Every structure is written in C-alpha cells, then in structure tokens.
Amino acid sequence: GESVGLHLPTLSVQEGDNSIINCAYSNSASDYFIWYKQESGKGPQFIIDIRSNMDKRQGQRVTVLLNKTVKHLSLQIAATQPGDSAVYFCAENTGGGADGLTFGKGTHLIIQP
Amino acid sequence: NAGVTQTPKFQVLKTGQSMTLQCAQDMNHEYMSWYRQDPGMGLRLIHYSVGAGITDQGEVPNGYNVSRSTTEDFPLRLLSAAPSQTSVYFCASSLNPTPKYGYTFGSGTRLTVV
Numbered sequence: 001g002e003s004v005g006l007h008l009p010t011l012s013v014q015e016g017d018n019s020i021i022n023c024a025y026s027n028s029a030s031d032y033f034i035w036y037k038q039e040s041g042k043g044p045q046f047i048i049d050i051r052s053n054m055d056k057r058q059g060q061r062v063t064v065l066l067n068k069t070v071k072h073l074s075l076q077i078a079a080t081q082p083g084d085s086a087v088y089f090c091a092e093n094t095g096g097g098a099d100g101l102t103f104g105k106g107t108h109l110i111i112q113p
Numbered sequence: 114n115a116g117v118t119q120t121p122k123f124q125v126l127k128t129g130q131s132m133t134l135q136c137a138q139d140m141n142h143e144y145m146s147w148y149r150q151d152p153g154m155g156l157r158l159i160h161y162s163v164g165a166g167i168t169d170q171g172e173v174p175n176g177y178n179v180s181r182s183t184t185e186d187f188p189l190r191l192l193s194a195a196p197s198q199t200s201v202y203f204c205a206s207s208l209n210p211t212p213k214y215g216y217t218f219g220s221g222t223r224l225t226v227v
Contacts, residue, residue: 034215043117043203043218044156089155100146100171101216103155 012110019077021107023090028071030092034101035064035075038087047075047088077109085111115139119204119219126194126226134189134222136204144207145187146216149173149200156203162187194226 013019025033031052036044050057050064050073057064063076073090087108091101120135138145146161148171158171162181176198178190187206191198201223205216 036215041220043205043220044216045218046215049215091155100148100158100161101156102172103148103157105153105155 010108010110012112013080014112015080015082017080019075019080019084019109021075021077021088021109023073023075023104023107025071025073025090025092025104026102027092027094028068030094030102032093033064033066033073034091034093035062035073036089036091036103037084038089038106040086044089080109080111082111082113085109117204117206117217117219119202119222121222122220123223124225126191126224128194128196128226130191130194132191132194134191134202134204134224136187136189136219137185138187138204138206138217139185140206140208140217141184142206142208142217143184144209144216145181146171146205147177147179147187147189148203148205149198150203150221151200159189159202191224194224196226198224199226200224 034049035047037047038044048059048062048064050066061078065074087106089106090104093101117138143164147159148156150156157173159177160179162168165181165184168179201221203221204219207216
C-alpha cells in the first residue's frame with residue numbers, strides 16, 4: 001500500500017500542476033486495479049481502472065500507469081483543480097473478483113491555491 | 114435511480130447492543146459487499162454476496178452476520194457491538210463479481226460503540 005502505520009500520506013500540489021499518486025500493491029496475481037476518489041463524508045468513487053495486461057490507460061485528465069515488475073501503480077492527474085482535493089485509494093483484485101477488492105491505505109491530495 | 118442507499122447515516126451503540134445496518138441498491142446488481150473503513154486505513158472487506166441466497170466471508174467477518182434474501186438488499190448485523198467495531202461502514206455493489214466497471218459505493222454509516 002501507499003503507507004505504513006496509521007497516518008495517511010499527504011500530497012500537496014499547486015492548483016494547475018500535475019499530481020502523481022503512487023501505490024505499491026501486494027499480490028503479483030492481481031489482474032485488475034482500480035483507483036478510487038473519496039471526498040470527505042462520502043463513499044469512494046470510481047476514477048479509472050486498468051487490467052494487468054496493460055501498462056497505461058488514460059481517461060479524462062487522469063492516467064493510470066502499471067508496472068508489474070515492481071508491483072507499482074500510479075495515478076496522474078493533469079492540471080489539478082480544487083475539486084480534486086480528496087483521499088485517493090488504489091485497489092487490487094485477484095482473478096474473479098468474488099472476494100472483493102484489497103484497498104491501499106490512501107493518499108490525501110491537498111490543492112494549494 | 115438512487116444507486117446504493119445506506120441507512121442510518123450515523124449510529125451510536127452501547128457495548129453489547131445489536132443492530133442492523135441497511136443497504137439497498139436499485140441497479141439489479143448481483144454482487145454486493147460490506148467494507149469497514151478505519152482512520153488512516155483503506156477499506157477492509159467484511160462479507161460479500163454474489164447473488165440472492167449466497168454469502169461469504171471477507172477479510173474481517175468476526176462479529177458480523179449478513180443475509181441476502183433479495184437481490185436488492187444486503188443487511189449487515191452486529192450481534193453484540195464492541196468498541197473495536199467503531200468505524201465507517203460502506204456497502205458496495207457491482208453488476209457481477211468481476212468488478213469490470215468498479216463498485217458503486219453507498220455514502221456510508223458512521224458507527225460509534227461506547
């Protein structure tokens with residue numbers, strides 16, 4: 001996951017800059033990865049996903065990169081906006097999906113004006 | 114289309130009390146699950162269901178029961194509440210067990226056990 005211990009790591013970026021949020025996943029057999037955004041007081045919201053047979057996937061202002069060699073996932077947010085301020089979680093799924101997703105501990109993205 | 118609806122939003126229980134957290138979805142999703150979220154941690158799976166009449170345990174099932182009598186509803190029961198169960202609980206659903214489109218989450222129930 002993104003951190004060890006009880007505290008969320010924090011990433012502070014200037015409005016308009018690009019943000020990169022990193023995640024180390026644990027299971028080499030995981031075949032599907034998702035990034036979620038969680039705003040204060042709300043449930044996680046799907047952002048983008050990627051399958052293990054891909055290295056990169058792009059959405060609107062977001063890009064996910066997957067490096068299976070080092071079991072690393074990253075979320076890039078272009079031209080960060082105030083509305084991007086939230087906690088971001090990566091999640092991995094190991095084949096089939098019936099046993100749910102394993103979530104990382106999250107990164108708190110703070111946007112500086 | 115309400116999505117995933119959780120009730121109540123907030124609840125305070127005394128140690129030893131029991132209660133049921135409600136979760137309902139109107140998207141005809143087969144897959145439903147319950148997660149708990151503790152401060153500074155990611156979500157952890159409690160129980161899940163791949164369809165009506167089928168439930169299974171997740172990572173942290175102790176102290177919780179579930180049932181799935183209908184496709185729409187997936188209640189989570191706390192049998193005898195303990196302070197360690199103080200957490201935010203999220204219900205999630207998906208069209209099928211493979212989360213191809215990600216899960217849809219409810220807005221959560223914040224539970225405090227005193």
